[in-house]
Amino acid sequence: xxxxxxALLAGFLTIAVLVGAVTVLLMRFSPQWVxxxxxxxxxxxxFNLVYSFLAATAGGYVTALMPSxxxxxxxxxxxxxxxxxxxxxxxxxxxxxxxxYQLTLVAITPLGVMTGGLLRMWVLxxx
Numbered sequence: 163x164x165x166x167x168x169a170l171l172a173g174f175l176t177i178a179v180l181v182g183a184v185t186v187l188l189m190r191f192s193p194q195w196v197x198x199x200x201x202x203x204x205x206x207x208x209f210n211l212v213y214s215f216l217a218a219t220a221g222g223y224v225t226a227l228m229p230s231x232x233x234x235x236x237x238x239x240x241x242x243x244x245x246x247x248x249x250x251x252x253x254x255x256x257x258x259x260x261x262x263y264q265l266t267l268v269a270i271t272p273l274g275v276m277t278g279g280l281l282r283m284w285v286l287x288x289x
Contacts, residue, residue, distance in 0.1 A: 170225060173224045177244065180216075202259070207260075214271055222281075226279040238276070241273075241276050
């Protein structure tokens with residue numbers, strides 16, 4: 163039980179730290195490229211979707227690193243957690259950002275988590 167919790171926590175923290183770090187760096191060193199709050203530039207939106215997917219992939223990979231009888235179950239649990247949190251974030255940001263962008267973020271992060279978990283399982287030779 164503790165290993166399961168730690169695996170989920172490690173994967174989630176990986177996602178949060180990577181997304182947070184990239185966001186802070188972009189806001190600090192290139193705020194004009196990012197755009198205004200609630201009105202981000204299209205190129206920033208595309209970049210945000212890519213780095214969010216990559217961070218989620220890393221989180222799924224880290225989760226699948228933990229010893230478990232079935233890492234796919236852990237990765238699926240993290241994907242569900244990320245899906246719920248992304249949906250809540252989209253509801254909170256309603257009206258501040260384009261709907262298509264919010265829906266894409268809601269969909270892309272759990273897909274990234276699953277991609278990372280499957281990649282780790284492929285590396286292990288499980289797939």
